[in-house]
Amino acid sequence: MARATAAGLVTAVVEAQAARGDARLVLTGGRNGNALLAALTRAPGRDGVDWSRVELWWGDERFLPDGDPDRNHTQAREAFLDAVPLDPARVHPMPASDGPHGDDAAAAAAAYAAELAAAADAAGGGEGGAPRVPVFDVLLLGLGPDTHVASLFPGHPAVREEARTVTGVLEAPKPPPTRISLTLPAIRSAREVWLLAAGEDKAEAAAGALAAQDPFETPAAGARGRERTLWILDEAAAARLPAAARG
Numbered sequence: 001m002a003r004a005t006a007a008g009l010v011t012a013v014v015e016a017q018a019a020r021g022d023a024r025l026v027l028t029g030g031r032n033g034n035a036l037l038a039a040l041t042r043a044p045g046r047d048g049v050d051w052s053r054v055e056l057w058w059g060d061e062r063f064l065p066d067g068d069p070d071r072n073h074t075q076a077r078e079a080f081l082d083a084v085p086l087d088p089a090r091v092h093p094m095p096a097s098d099g100p101h102g103d104d105a106a107a108a109a110a111a112y113a114a115e116l117a118a119a120a121d122a123a124g125g126g127e128g129g130a131p132r133v134p135v136f137d138v139l140l141l142g143l144g145p146d147t148h149v150a151s152l153f154p155g156h157p158a159v160r161e162e163a164r165t166v167t168g169v170l171e172a173p174k175p176p177p178t179r180i181s182l183t184l185p186a187i188r189s190a191r192e193v194w195l196l197a198a199g200e201d202k203a204e205a206a207a208g209a210l211a212a213q214d215p216f217e218t219p220a221a222g223a224r225g226r227e228r229t230l231w232i233l234d235e236a237a238a239a240r241l242p243a244a245a246r247g
């Protein structure tokens with residue numbers, strides 16, 4: 001699944017660059033997101049991408065010191081960032097808990113929102129009342145076994161955040177408890193949202209999210225792209241979908 005998704009992502013990036021010069025991606029952490037990043041470094045078409053014109057943002061971060069092995073950024077660096085010729089000025093990790101905002105996750109989230117807003121002002125995005133973030137070509141989300149996406153957990157007030165594009169998340173049910181996350185309005189402003197789910201422990205969540213109506217209880221159900229919402233599942237994660245949906 002990771003190899004197939006990497007091939008699709010290379011195509012999406014090449015198409016975005018052909019159409020607009022730059023490609024803007026939002027990365028996800030977690031097992032499925034990291035497997036995709038590792039596969040991307042070996043994807044057959046990777047040399048067709050102008051990596052210096054790929055802008056990278058993160059959908060969420062575990063609010064830990066820089067370089068902590070549990071940070072999504074650290075894991076992305078190990079799996080991918082150091083293996084492709086990116087322009088460091090276009091790589092935008094979320095702040096760490098030993099950065100200028102200390103352990104204030106709300107201040108760190110506000111700083112990341114400001115960085116997104118500045119990028120939107122420079123490159124277009126956030127027009128006509130849309131959230132002030134750049135127009136993301138593909139926003140990746142790993143599906144948690146409890147249907148969380150980014151760091152938006154079922155029943156957590158962060159899921160209901162409408163005014164901000166980035167929020168601090170306190171008391172998350174999955175460690176670490178303090179996190180930073182894009183909000184649903186920011187996620188929904190992406191052209192395409194790709195949801196990744198591999199493994200048996202994602203089967204219940206995938207079936208539930210595809211049937212659910214209420215993002216507060218089932219955050220993955222609220223993650224949609226403006227042009228496309230793509231669910232990418234392996235056989236184990238698709239096992240509980242209705243037969244018609246499995247094709």
Ligand SMILES: O=C1O[C@H](COP(=O)(O)O)[C@@H](O)[C@H](O)[C@H]1O
Pocket residue numbers: 028029030031032033060061062072141142143144145149150151174
């Ligand atoms: O903690 C997180 O979990 C989700 C899902 O991770 P997985 O290991 O169950 O695939 C991930 O998408 C998110 O970025 C991360 O911070």
